[in-house]
Amino acid sequence: MAVQHEKRVFGYPSSLTDAPFHYCPGCTHGIAHRLVAEAIDDLRLKEHTVGVASVGCSVFTYNYFNCDMQQASHGRAPAVATGIKRVSPETIVFTYQGDGDLASIGTAEIIHAAARGENITVIFINNTNFGMTGGQMAPTTLPGQKTTTTPLGRDVKKAGYPLRVCELLSALDGPAYLARVSLHSPKEVLRAKKAIRKAFETQVAGAGFSLVEVLSTCPTNWGLPPKKALEYLRDEVAKYYPLGEFRDGPREVEACSTR
Amino acid sequence: MERKLMKGNEAVGEAAIAAGCRYFFGYPITPQNELPEYMARRLPEVGGTYLQAESEVSAINMVYGAAGAGARVMTSSSSPGISLKQEGLSYLAGAELPCVVVNMMRGGPGLGGIQPAQSDYFQATKGGGHGDYHLLVLAPAYVQELVDLVQEAFDLADKYRNPVMILGDGVLGQMMEPVAITKYIDPRDLPKKEWATTGASGRRPNLINSLYIDPVELAAHNRKLAAKYQRMCREEQRFQEYCLEDAETILVAYGVMARICRSVVDMARHSGLKWGLFRPISLYPFPGDALYDRAKEAGVRRVVTAELSCGQLIEDVRLALDGLVPTELLAYPGGLVPSPAEVFRQAKSERGALNGCSA
Ligand SMILES: Cc1ncc(C[n+]2csc(CCOP(=O)(O)OP(=O)(O)O)c2C)c(N)n1
Numbered sequence: 001m002a003v004q005h006e007k008r009v010f011g012y013p014s015s016l017t018d019a020p021f022h023y024c025p026g027c028t029h030g031i032a033h034r035l036v037a038e039a040i041d042d043l044r045l046k047e048h049t050v051g052v053a054s055v056g057c058s059v060f061t062y063n064y065f066n067c068d069m070q071q072a073s074h075g076r077a078p079a080v081a082t083g084i085k086r087v088s089p090e091t092i093v094f095t096y097q098g099d100g101d102l103a104s105i106g107t108a109e110i111i112h113a114a115a116r117g118e119n120i121t122v123i124f125i126n127n128t129n130f131g132m133t134g135g136q137m138a139p140t141t142l143p144g145q146k147t148t149t150t151p152l153g154r155d156v157k158k159a160g161y162p163l164r165v166c167e168l169l170s171a172l173d174g175p176a177y178l179a180r181v182s183l184h185s186p187k188e189v190l191r192a193k194k195a196i197r198k199a200f201e202t203q204v205a206g207a208g209f210s211l212v213e214v215l216s217t218c219p220t221n222w223g224l225p226p227k228k229a230l231e232y233l234r235d236e237v238a239k240y241y242p243l244g245e246f247r248d249g250p251r252e253v254e255a256c257s258t259r
Numbered sequence: 260m261e262r263k264l265m266k267g268n269e270a271v272g273e274a275a276i277a278a279g280c281r282y283f284f285g286y287p288i289t290p291q292n293e294l295p296e297y298m299a300r301r302l303p304e305v306g307g308t309y310l311q312a313e314s315e316v317s318a319i320n321m322v323y324g325a326a327g328a329g330a331r332v333m334t335s336s337s338s339p340g341i342s343l344k345q346e347g348l349s350y351l352a353g354a355e356l357p358c359v360v361v362n363m364m365r366g367g368p369g370l371g372g373i374q375p376a377q378s379d380y381f382q383a384t385k386g387g388g389h390g391d392y393h394l395l396v397l398a399p400a401y402v403q404e405l406v407d408l409v410q411e412a413f414d415l416a417d418k419y420r421n422p423v424m425i426l427g428d429g430v431l432g433q434m435m436e437p438v439a440i441t442k443y444i445d446p447r448d449l450p451k452k453e454w455a456t457t458g459a460s461g462r463r464p465n466l467i468n469s470l471y472i473d474p475v476e477l478a479a480h481n482r483k484l485a486a487k488y489q490r491m492c493r494e495e496q497r498f499q500e501y502c503l504e505d506a507e508t509i510l511v512a513y514g515v516m517a518r519i520c521r522s523v524v525d526m527a528r529h530s531g532l533k534w535g536l537f538r539p540i541s542l543y544p545f546p547g548d549a550l551y552d553r554a555k556e557a558g559v560r561r562v563v564t565a566e567l568s569c570g571q572l573i574e575d576v577r578l579a580l581d582g583l584v585p586t587e588l589l590a591y592p593g594g595l596v597p598s599p600a601e602v603f604r605q606a607k608s609e610r611g612a613l614n615g616c617s618a
Pocket residue numbers: 055056057058074097098099100101102125127129130131132133138
């Protein structure tokens with residue numbers, strides 16, 4: 001009898017370990033991990049990649065990415081990544097940061113890494129709150145959104161307005177690739193995959209700083225079941241934070257004459 | 260041996276390069292600016308990288324990344340900037356990463372002043388950041404010693420996988436003295452760091468980390484660190500003594516204050532007083548064993564600590580002596596560096612010794 005060879009059509013990316021994710025049910029951190037791993041696999045970068053884990057729900061990301069990893073202090077991942085990249089320009093260096101980490105405590109580090117055009121890739125998970133510490137307000141929390149520290153909804157008169165990171169960074173000359181994607185539907189997940197791949201390609205080409213902002217769910221702290229959380233992501237979050245590419249390719253800036 | 264007149268801050272830079280350091284991350288602050296400026300000029304000549312960070316916080320985290328990637332790396336600052344580096348130093352110690360950090364101290368607290376001081380002694384030797392950790396702290400008093408200790412600091416950092424701090428002051432950073440740098444290391448000749456994150460090619464992935472969420476694992480990690488610090492205490496206590504053989508009064512001072520006290524001892528000897536100087540070179544580990552041995556000698560009547568701060572060094576002196584002989588404090592805070600004559604006069608009038616803020 002002829003042996004039937006099964007053709008593998010789907011599997012686990014080799015850039016992920018087989019450790020089970022600790023994320024809550026319906027949390028899209030896991031999808032984002034997979035997309036990053038797939039990009040690293042597709043571009044055959046696993047053996048040359050160093051990831052930087054940040055502080056937040058994704059702190060244990062070093063258990064999941066099957067490559068060299070450094071764990072950074074809260075908000076400082078872009079500075080740590082800078083140190084790694086300056087020592088080993090041939091390695092591919094990425095950070096994986098939440099919105100508390102990147103857009104609150106780490107604003108200086110991200111803005112200056114972007115302004116330097118540091119040749120690193122930043123995966124920025126915007127779930128509009130501090131997930132790990134129990135759902136407090138983040139700079140990205142939507143106007144009116146309830147969190148544990150804005151129990152009546154974010155009152156912009158008191159708590160200020162959200163930060164739109166891609167728009168903010170697109171004011172700089174340093175970035176070579178900036179995109180905002182969302183994980184609310186299979187179609188958007190595929191778009192996100194493309195953007196993440198493009199960000200890594202930007203680094204491989206030596207073009208400079210790349211960042212993909214990934215709009216993501218936090219069903220636990222939003223107090224929504226997973227499906228409703230995806231709808232909230234589509235209807236509210238992706239409305240306040242428009243999707244798309246904000247920079248596609250490095251800028252040429254002429255230097256002034258030396259004195 | 261060729262000797263060259265060099266400013267302390269610049270000598271640090273050349274010594275670091277001689278030790279195989281090719282990466283420097285800094286942020287300007289007086290009185291150490293000549294060091295980052297020297298590195299910005301010199302590192303590209305030897306294929307290295309100088310990068311001005313957006314803050315001391317970023318600079319120390321760049322050091323973390325570079326150290327984790329396996330490089331010999333340095334940063335420098337002065338007191339307020341060193342305060343900002345404390346979080347990073349705690350992470351470096353926790354993740355067991357080698358690096359060299361220079362603090363050319365100025366007066367504090369707050370913005371303080373820009374004159375030389377020694378008021379970061381506690382911060383440097385007792386931890387500074389959060390958690391159970393220590394830096395290895397070396398305090399040179401001469402520019403040549405600064406050069407030698409910077410070179411050695413890189414070896415010690417690698418030996419212990421721990422940050423090493425060079426604790427100097429504005430005087431040492433700004434003064435010029437002849438120095439010789441004899442040994443230049445090519446970083447490519449240094450032993451490979453198998454634990455570094457260089458890309459997991461043909462091996463299992465490496466992890467640089469200070470998070471141990473399981474308390475049993477964290478306790479084990481803390482015990483491992485503690486054992487390392489105990490080993491430092493056994494193997495790295497350094498000091499220099501001057502005229503201690505028959506001394507009745509022992510002066511204890513480090514850095515620039517020790518230079519002043521050396522002159523004080525000369526003055527005392529000149530007027531027939533049996534004084535000597537004990538100069539700690541390693542501040543952590545504090546050379547307490549040797550100090551105790553010297554103070555145990557029959558003729559020793561008192562130990563006088565002189566420092567450019569209000570009673571910090573004296574705490575380690577008292578811990579080491581454990582009540583063996585009376586101790587006195589001469590405290591000179593705020594950047595007012597005393598003359599040898601002034602110290603001599605105050606140290607002579609036994610009750611004149613200020614007890615400062617330390618009761
Ligand atoms: C210096 C410091 N401050 C505060 C904390 C506590 N902390 C841990 S995670 C976190 C926020 C994480 O939120 P985010 O980056 O949005 O990631 P998420 O958990 O939502 O994925 C905070 C404030 C810390 N670990 N370190």
